[in-house]
Amino acid sequence: MRIFIFLAIAATLFASHVERFRWFNGETYLQFLEKHSLPLRRLYYNLDKDDQRLTEEIRAGVHCQMLRDDNNTIEQVLLPLNDELQIHIYQDDESYSFEAIPIISSTKNEVLYTQINSSPNYAILKATGSQKVAGVFVAAFKHSLNFKNDIRKGDELVMLYKQKYRLGRPFSMPTLDAAMIEMGKKKHFIYLNDDGRYYDERAHEVEGFLLARPVRGARISSYFTKRRWHPILHKWKAHLGVDYAARRGTPVVAAGSGRITYCARMGTYGNLIKIRHNDGYETRYAHLKSFRRGIYRGKYVKKGQTIAYVGSTGRSTGPHLHFELRKRGRAINPLRVVQVTTKKLKGKAKKAFLKLKANYDERINLHLQNKTPYKRATHFEDMCYIYLLDDPMEQKDGQDR
Ligand SMILES: [Zn+2]
Numbered sequence: 084m085r086i087f088i089f090l091a092i093a094a095t096l097f098a099s100h101v102e103r104f105r106w107f108n109g110e111t112y113l114q115f116l117e118k119h120s121l122p123l124r125r126l127y128y129n130l131d132k133d134d135q136r137l138t139e140e141i142r143a144g145v146h147c148q149m150l151r152d153d154n155n156t157i158e159q160v161l162l163p164l165n166d167e168l169q170i171h172i173y174q175d176d177e178s179y180s181f182e183a184i185p186i187i188s189s190t191k192n193e194v195l196y197t198q199i200n201s202s203p204n205y206a207i208l209k210a211t212g213s214q215k216v217a218g219v220f221v222a223a224f225k226h227s228l229n230f231k232n233d234i235r236k237g238d239e240l241v242m243l244y245k246q247k248y249r250l251g252r253p254f255s256m257p258t259l260d261a262a263m264i265e266m267g268k269k270k271h272f273i274y275l276n277d278d279g280r281y282y283d284e285r286a287h288e289v290e291g292f293l294l295a296r297p298v299r300g301a302r303i304s305s306y307f308t309k310r311r312w313h314p315i316l317h318k319w320k321a322h323l324g325v326d327y328a329a330r331r332g333t334p335v336v337a338a339g340s341g342r343i344t345y346c347a348r349m350g351t352y353g354n355l356i357k358i359r360h361n362d363g364y365e366t367r368y369a370h371l372k373s374f375r376r377g378i379y380r381g382k383y384v385k386k387g388q389t390i391a392y393v394g395s396t397g398r399s400t401g402p403h404l405h406f407e408l409r410k411r412g413r414a415i416n417p418l419r420v421v422q423v424t425t426k427k428l429k430g431k432a433k434k435a436f437l438k439l440k441a442n443y444d445e446r447i448n449l450h451l452q453n454k455t456p457y458k459r460a461t462h463f464e465d466m467c468y469i470y471l472l473d474d475p476m477e478q479k480d481g482q483d484r
Contacts, residue, residue: 099158102149106162112138119157126172126181132351132398133320137183140164140323142412146254165414166247166255167309168321183319185310188249193257194446196455199238203230203264206240210457219244219259223273223281226290228266238265241447261443263451274443276428276436279419286428286436292364293422294338295387297406301327304403307416323414324367324407331372331402333393337384338366338406338421346380352405353397356390362410366417369405370397 116123127135141162150159157179160172163186171184195216199206207217220242224230242262247255259281261274272284281289305326313320337358344365345357354371356378372394384390395402408417428436449455 099150099152102151104147104149106141106143106145106147108143110143112141112162121157121160121172122179125179130181134181134183136351137164137168137170137321140321140414141170146249146252163249163254164321165309165323168319183310183321185319186249188247188254190245190247192260193244193246193458194450194455195240195242195244195457196450196453197240197457199234199240199265200236202234203240207242212459213253213257215253216242216244216246216257219257220262222291223259223262223289224264224271227273227283228264228271230266233266235267238268239451240264241450243443243446243450261447263447272440272444272447274436274440276439278432279416282428282436284440286433286440288426288428290426292339292360292362292420294366294408294417294420295336296327296421297335297338297366297368298327298329298333298393298404299336301329301333301404303418304328307414307418309414324369324405325417327393327404327406329393329402329404331392331394333402334375334389335368335371335391335393335404337386337388337390338408338417339364340386341366341384343378343380343382343384343390346374346378348396351398353399354391354394355397358384358390365409365412367405367407367409369407370395370399370403372396372402 113123113127115121116126127138130138141164145163147163148159148161149157152158156174157172158174160170162170162172164170164183166188167186168183169186171182172179173182195207195210197206197210204217204221207220208214211217220240221230240263243260245258245260246253247257259273259275261272263270263272265271273281273289274283276282281291283289303325305322307325308322310319310321312318335356339358339360341358341360341364343356344359345355347355349355352367352369354369354374356368356371356374358366358368360366368391370393371391374391375389378384378390393402393404399405406417408415408420
């Protein structure tokens with residue numbers, strides 16, 4: 084059974100008005116509540132630990148909304164946490180309540196064709212005005228191609244990608260589906276496969292930032308999700324990492340080389356290690372029983388090196404490793420970049436990929452022929468939406484409580 088509650092708040096429908104603002108760099112959720120005289124106890128101290136942890140996910144610069152009535156009293160506040168979940172603060176019986184709810188967004192398939200005069204980055208930026216779109220393209224080819232030497236003036240590129248829109252504006256990082264770039268008239272391709280990984284035209288996985296599995300031979304007991312409906316607690320939650328169930332004391336290894344930036348206890352995480360890697364990546368290892376001797380903040384560790392041992396410290400139901408990957412603070416699915424042994428698709432998997440590829444190639448060629456001009460999206464709505472949706476979730480052992 085699915086329940087949809089659709090609440091569209093148009094500024095014109097009520098005698099209320101919507102205020103848009105961006106989250107200040109360095110501002111904490113508690114400071115925000117204080118600034119607006121919102122009740123700290125109801126909106127923070129009375130929340131369970133998971134919801135309290137969510138309030139730490141608000142990122143600087145994110146677009147927020149506030150609905151005020153005639154008397155300038157705050158009626159509702161929406162604070163996005165990622166591209167799928169947001170905090171909703173709303174007035175009820177003279178006071179306020181807190182909930183985490185899904186973000187309504189629409190996803191559009193977009194196309195970019197452009198000629199390159201100097202660099203692909205500059206060409207995409209000039210055509211779209213979006214550093215994010217340019218960044219996604221450059222990152223996809225970064226480890227396989229060298230743009231510096233081999234681009235000739237007049238080379239072409241095509242990218243097919245998905246962009247999310249919220250309130251008529253693009254938001255969150257675009258997802259690259261497929262791309263082609265000519266370098267000295269030779270074409271190079273990249274495709275997003277159904278397994279969430281990128282492959283080239285020979286069905287070889289494109290090596291990017293790759294992580295080792297942090298616990299060897301462990302079973303995954305809980306997957307990454309930016310939002311899920313908890314049927315027992317009856318509310319929306321997020322799990323911003325992957326849980327590996329393993330025996331207490333099992334060694335935990337650094338998933339990538341980098342510098343340890345945190346190595347101590349931290350609230351619900353229990354004993355926690357954070358490692359900073361190249362390109363703005365960070366990994367986190369939580370609920371640890373103990374740290375390995377000689378592991379401390381500031382130390383440089385190598386990929387595969389033992390750093391700690393599996394435990395159940397902090398908020399945890401049993402021994403497991405809670406493993407997170409962040410890029411510039413944003414939680415991303417670590418399984419997308421955890422190394423697997425097969426880097427070349429074979430058999431059935433290859434056949435399915437080639438079918439997918441043929442489909443993308445057809446579209447890429449069409450846009451090359453037509454030199455499809457980039458269409459800038461127009462702002463088409465000016466409302467905030469709130470909705471709830473029932474979604475079952477399995478409860479398993481060895482996860483965060
Ligand atoms: Zn976890």
